[in-house]
Amino acid sequence: MSDIKRIGVIGTGVITSAVVEGIAGDGHRITVSERSADKAARLAEMFENVTVADNQRVLDQSDIVFLGLMAEAAPAILQELTFRADQAIITVMAGASLAEVADMVAPARAAAIMMPFPGIARGGSPIMMQGDVAFVQSLFAPRNTVFALKDAAEMQAYLCAQAVLSPAARMVADAADWLAQRVDDPVQGEAFLRTLVASSLANQATGPLIDALNTPGGYNQRLRQHMEAAGMGRDLAEGLNKLEG
Numbered sequence: 001m002s003d004i005k006r007i008g009v010i011g012t013g014v015i016t017s018a019v020v021e022g023i024a025g026d027g028h029r030i031t032v033s034e035r036s037a038d039k040a041a042r043l044a045e046m047f048e049n050v051t052v053a054d055n056q057r058v059l060d061q062s063d064i065v066f067l068g069l070m071a072e073a074a075p076a077i078l079q080e081l082t083f084r085a086d087q088a089i090i091t092v093m094a095g096a097s098l099a100e101v102a103d104m105v106a107p108a109r110a111a112a113i114m115m116p117f118p119g120i121a122r123g124g125s126p127i128m129m130q131g132d133v134a135f136v137q138s139l140f141a142p143r144n145t146v147f148a149l150k151d152a153a154e155m156q157a158y159l160c161a162q163a164v165l166s167p168a169a170r171m172v173a174d175a176a177d178w179l180a181q182r183v184d185d186p187v188q189g190e191a192f193l194r195t196l197v198a199s200s201l202a203n204q205a206t207g208p209l210i211d212a213l214n215t216p217g218g219y220n221q222r223l224r225q226h227m228e229a230a231g232m233g234r235d236l237a238e239g240l241n242k243l244e245g
Helices: 014-024 037-046 055-060 076-078 097-106 132-138 152-178 186-203 206-212 221-230 232-244
Strands: 006-010 029-033 050-053 064-066 089-092 109-113 124-129 145-149
Touching: 006 014, 006 055, 014 029, 014 132, 029 055, 029 064, 037 050, 050 055, 055 132, 055 186, 064 097, 064 186, 076 097, 076 186, 089 132, 109 132, 109 152, 124 132, 124 152, 132 145, 145 152, 152 186, 186 206, 186 232
Parallel strands: 006 029, 006 064, 029 050, 064 089, 089 109, 124 145
Antiparallel strands: 109 124
């Protein structure tokens, strides 16, 4: 394939919209589904190389197709469409395995399942994926970091573990609210905490970071020990186990 690709998107939700934003600057010819018409129209307005069409026309005009449908709705929608054997499909549907998607899109190739985050629109985002690693990297690396997983079970475990993001953000938000009552500039206070947490975790593995923050009697040690004694680790493990089902 040349560097400029014909890419289609069926199911233009928040995540697939972010995917389009992340790759549109590469000059690809991108056709997005008219489902979620407001999001599709916004993308077409943002980028000259993005057009809107019905689902079948998206397929007809594309060699690479992203599926962003709800997993429960996908079989009924996709069975009405005609795929080609020379097409490569990347699914971002949670709840449908790569093998299940392969059955839905035959004779096209189900190349990969990937779970990006909204940050993919700007780059610097992690991408969990299973399948053709080189293919996914050709589209999204090195702007984003691709984490290749070996099978559906590993993907499910990663999907559960990534849910730590929301409670982690909640903790930072709550700490920022506490700080806001005690400082002159609450916006600066939250920005400080976000930068502190993001840069610290990005630059060091968690074990060494915890060790480095374990000064006897220090603020970090004291707060961590308080929260551990209150059951933070136990509650987290219980919540992850419930997600795993």
